Amino acid sequence: MVLLQSLDALANWQASLVWHEKVTGFVPTMGALHEGHASMIKLAKRQSEVVVVSILVNPTQFNNAKDFETYPRTLEGDMDKAQAAGADAVFAPSPEALYGGQPEAIPVNWGALTHAYEGARRPGHFDGVVAVVDLLFQAVQPTLAVFGEKDLQQVGVIEKLAKDWHPGLKVVVAPLVREPSGLAMSSRNARLSVQGATSALALHQALLAVQRGAQDGGVVQAVKAQRAALTANPAVTLEYLDVLDALTFEPWKGRGQEARPYVVVAAEVEGVRLIDNMPLTA
Ligand code: PAF
Secondary structure (H helix, E strand, O other): OEEEOOHHHHHHHHHHHOHHHOOEEEEEEOOOOOHHHHHHHHHHHHHOOEEEEEEOOOHHHOOOHHHHHHOOOOHHHHHHHHHHHOOOEEEOOOHHHHHOOOOOOOOOOOOHHHHOOHHHHOOOHHHHHHHHHHHHHHHHOOOEEEEEOOOHHHHHHHHHHHHHHOOOOEEEEEOOOEOOOOOEOOHHHHHOOHHHHHHOHHHHHHHHHHHHHHHOOOHHHHHHHHHHHHHHOOOEEEEEEEEEEOOOOEEOOOOOOOOOEEEEEEEEEOOEEEEEEEEOOO
């Protein structure tokens, strides 16, 4: 596996491989790789001949400078994990090299998709995601790119970005990976104590209850009951629990009318912001 730290290094390596004649897979990440990322790399490897993993902590998608500064940067360990999962190259340019100067993001307004839920809680976040992923797609020019279902709203945004700006590029969604306990895997889980990780299971349980409610035809009541349970839980600070159409992030209007109904949750446990989701049809 090779480490490519500039656009030139990437282009030279791709030329040596005759990149455009191959089925190529791409997994964009911000590093701090865990089992969830490994499953994304493995999925890319199953569907392509060559796989590039990018590692770049993207400044334009953070709305909090301290969050950006303290984001874990663990390139060496990440390279071992990427290689073990089957990556052929890690592309890790500096933000300035990728953006061609001071990193900046142009505002993007795709309605609820960029401005509701995560977009509302983290203003400007999806502007930064769109900016960096667009630049990464231009640089890597893959056949397919893998994104994790865990960041469900990001998947919707990237699908629109690919459709409108990179037609022909296939977006592959890697299923959310859970700890044996049920906790959705996330780089942020490392900041939870053992007790916090146990408290966080309340989110998974709430999603399961809403999923059951949907299957029994009582989704509205299930959402109300689970919102009340999470609000009453002293270990959890609930931001939202809702059912929506994951294609648009517009509210759910009833069974059968949406292409991709999901229940989503965001909450803080021990000051760590966690998100999770579950399809309503499973
Ligand atoms: O999901 C992430 O890790 C990031 O948002 C992404 C897609 C790599 C863009 O920086």
